[in-house]
Amino acid sequence: GTVIPKFVGFCRTTQIFRPFCPFWPQATFKMDGDKDAGATETVRSELEKLKLEEERKKRKEEKAKEKQDKQAKKEAEAAASKEATVPKIALDGEFSSLFGEYVLIQSQKVTGRTWVRVENLTAGDQPVWIRARIHTSRGKGKLCFLVLRQGFATVQAVVSADSVPKEMVKFASSLAKESIVDVLGLVTASPIPVESCSQKSIEVQVQKLYCVNAALPNLPFQLDDASRPDSELDSPEVQLVRVNQDTRLDNRVIDLRTTAKNAIFRLESGVCQLFRDYLTSVGFVEIHTPKLIGGTSEGGSAVFRLKYFDRDACLAQSPQLYKQMAICGDLERVFEIGPVFRAENSNTHRHLCEFTGLDMEMAINEHYYEVLEVLDHLFVYIFENLEARFGRELQAVKQQFPFEPFKFLKPSLRIPFAEGISMLREAGVQVNDFDDLNTAQEKKLGALVREKYNTDFYILDQFPMAIRPFYTMPNPNDIRYSNSYDLFMRGEEITSGAQRLHDPALLEKRAAECGINVATIKSYIDSFKYGAPPHGGAGVGLERVVMLYLGLPNIRNTSMFPRDPMRLTP
DSSP, X not given: OOHHHHHHHHHHHHTTTGGGXXXXXXXXXXXXXXXXHHHHHHHHHHHHHHHHHHHHHHHHHHHHHHHHHHHHHHHHHHHHHHHHHSOEEOTTGGGTOXXXXXXXXXSOOOOOXXXXXXXXXXXXXXXXXXXXXXXXXXXXXXXXXXXXXXXXXXXEEEEETTTSOHHHHXXXXXXXXXXXXXXXXXXXXXXXXXXXXXXXXXXXXXXXXXXXXXXXXXXXXXXXXXXXXXXXXXXXXXXXXXXXXXXXXXXXXHHTTSHHHHHHHXXXXXXXXXXXXXXXXXXXXXXXXXXXESSXXXXXXXXXXXXXXXXXXXXXXXXHHHHHHHHHTTOOEEEEEEEEXXXXXXXXXXXXXXXXXXXXXEEOSSOTHXXXXXHHHHHHHHHHHHHHHOHXXXXXXXXXXXXXXOOOOSSOEEEEHXXXXXXXXXXXXXXXXTSOOOHHHHHHHHHHHHHHHOOSEEEEEOOBGGGSOTTBOBOSXXXXXXXXXXXXXXXXXXXXXXXXXXXXXXXXXXXXXXXXXXXXXXXXXXXXXXXXXXXXXXXXXXXXXXHHHTTOSOGGGSOSSOBBTTBOOO
């Protein structure tokens, strides 16, 4: 009665039959005298499970690789087929082929071609060369309609099998959007207006077509989607793709190609040009100051600190100290266009950690209003010439971002700070006499000024001394106020300025009171010890000026590659 159970137990323990039968049960008890046998069998079982898992994983990887190899082979065959039908030609190879892809342009040769810009195209009897992007490509039977884009000018081009080989029509239809092409074509009057293009009355009859550089077929987003105004996107009648701000900024190179964004940065360039033109016309000298400095230039905590070899340094919050030192060096009137850094952890529609500063400084004879006169004339000059010189760009922005025309007076309106406070209180806004205005209060005051004076641009004068930088000159009639001012556009501040202290003892005293280590600005204070003229100036934020002039909702629309607390790339 005990022999068979003992034999079965022996077989299960030793697993003697397991090699011949994989379903033989695992050992479930230990042999006498071997306390670790069960643990050993459990470990062995787990190892076998791991081995099986690894084998399954390996087979899965092999299948994936096999699939990948097949796909690669298929793509290679497709590419080879394309190579067989689309010739690779040299830049000057157009006489041996009507269409194809250029070999890589490495400045091998100058062909002598004369290029015509899309915006300058007119109907004529001679073919012209155009280099542009494929904005859209639409094949239709024996025809292919291309929209060629250059900057934000567009024109329709027609590839017809009646005048070129049908393979060329197929080639044109296969070109991916945003590919760069060279086109030789005859510019003719269009039988019907081409409403989708900026050149509405003409079209290009394509004779030769070459791909300079092909774009990937799948773009991060479609330019048409990124170019729609909010009024279309908000319509309940149709569902359209909305390209959000982060997607635009992550792929800024594509976003810049939209008509409105391209126009915005051309306008921004125009503001810099007009700023420079006016100031040089009234005797200003352009300077370039350091952005790596030993101490803070504005005071406060909004400063980026870094190591400069074995010393502490900062990124300049403004060129303020160096503008004043230039005045002390008898340059008399100076300006600068350059980067400004502010370590402000503000994720708002109007703040950036790096922006472009338009700064000016000038010696005065008697009164800081001499500076205000220059600023008044400067901004009127900018506003008038934006309208006169950049009408096409303004219209391009309006198509996507509609805005009301910017209103301003000649001369510009000036309001004392105390009067601005009174206007706010009369409108029911609670505000203290000597507090700085917050964003909501600024906007409210801007609305009140527009309603009362019919202007979007005004100067708020004589700010409280306690809220201005250490180098600001106190008001001689009331030391609670200062000889300082801000300029506003559409209810938001764009410029801060003042008459500066030019007495070294008072400068040193004010710097210490504002918590600035006087030793770090010693060279600045010393420059006033050898005779410094009375002077004043202002600092303007370029991106904010353009944003507000165009009525845009966010400053990231006017900063090409914005830097804010959340963004350091691209």
